[in-house]
Amino acid sequence: MTGLLKMEFRRLFKSFFFWAYPVIIVVLLIINKLSVNEKQDEIALTVVLELSTNILYIAMIVCGILMVSFWSKEDKHGYTKNILGNVSGRHILTIVKLITSTCVMLFYSVFNFIYCFVSYKIEFEKMVKTYRVYLYPESADLMPKGFEDRWISREQYDLETAEYFNRTIHRYLLMVLVGLVIMALIVLLYELLRSATFAYVMVILVSTKFIENLVLNLVALITDKIDPVAQNLLFTQFMYFDEYASVGEEMNPGLPLWTFLVRNIIYLAVLATSAILISKKKDSV
């Protein structure tokens, strides 16, 4: 299997499409750096942080499409057959697929992380150094009329920002885990139906939350509630992670981090095992 992994990675590294996403991220980062000016403020920083998780959706779509195109190309040309004659079973190839897609997803996540968090750190430092703080001036008297009670001290702001930053990193890491779950789901669907077109469509529908929204709407239509389902869905679960987020009129409790971790690890294990078992049962050609 080590040989197969080496072969797959070699092919991936030689593929132009594989490098397209990291290159775009690096270019964006460079543009971002060059375009930094004195107008930087807290709002812009928050936007950068919000971007950190949103950009992962794009990474999931790119990674999903890259991997499916890669597998279908192998299957279409029959190269897989050449290899299959020499491995102990088809499930070995599925394990290789799971590992490679996980690595690609992690690789893209690292680029996203660098893009978002590194730039945030740099911007934050710049902002503090140049005292370009608009929302939280030195005293409450300087706040706009009617907003005096919202004033917080500079120290309090730093503290809250650090906490938010910390939470965003946790959220980011959980989202990466969800990305891995989605890759396992795509491997499972591909093994199940062996249709590249179906897999492409599913990558887009799942990563853009279309399927989840459909499920939520159906559940709401039938039961008039969404909580029991939403709490367990891949993306919607994050509403329950952030204690400040709200669904409708209700404030969410902010469930402990470990519950999300355990739930997503279970999803990952179940989907990966199913993909391996299905490929074991199915004929290759």
Next chain:
Amino acid sequence: MSYILETDNLTKTFGKKKALNNVSIHVGEGDIYGLVGRNGAGKTTLMKITGGLAHPTSGTYSMFGKTGREMSAYAKKRGILIEDPGLLMDCNGIENLWLKCIALGIKDKKEPKKLMEMVGLGDVPKLKTKKYSFGMKQRLGLALALVGNPELVILDEPINGFDPQGITSVRELITAKQKEGVTFIISSHILGELSKIATKYGFINNGKIIEESTTKELLDKCKSKIELIPSDVPKACTIIEKIGFKDYKVLENGVINIYEQLDRTGNITNALAAESIATIEITKKYEELEDYYVQLVNGKEGQQ
């Protein structure tokens, strides 16, 4: 006797259709096993199962004397070329081979070049495979099957699309590899070519093996001969020996098959007439593998 590959009542069904029906074949070490059958007979399905690409619905098979999980450890000793050659079109021949070398853990960087030369593609190492002709693709497919010096090579229609020179070179390659101890299972529609190299045959029709025989047994059954039906068989035998025929066989139905000096039918009839033995029938038969297969299939279908 132990076999490199042995199947025991392999059955494969697709829906209601039985692609293979209790197929048992026995491939010995160093054999070139010719799998003969018409389109849809079940050759490719059998090769896919023994090549590890498909699961049988029932029945078992052993490879290198091992079955099940034990057999998996020997998968690296098997090379396959089934249906299309299975190439990565955006890579050149060397890259295709090198990637398989990496997958099999082969570190010798000269291996792809050696294989390219072996199959006659040594002069186009950097040409992308999408620019290959059909025959070139087949050659590269063959090279891919030979990566890692497999001990068992399964080739489905390996000479399809080859020019006469290519056919000869593939035949020579297979024969040379066999001499090194490699076992081959080959299916081909070009039975004349298959008959030049095969050491054992499996005839398959409608998913069933209808006959399995060695080349020697088959030659006995289908080689070119004079079929003689005399009025007195024992006396006729003495006479034909007297006039110089040694390679002949007397069948139970009173027919004498003579396998040599096929142009001397006149001498035989004259000699028999001189001894007052009537020649009821004398015919020359030139039976080739193809004719034999057709007769065999028609006979079996007639019985059904």
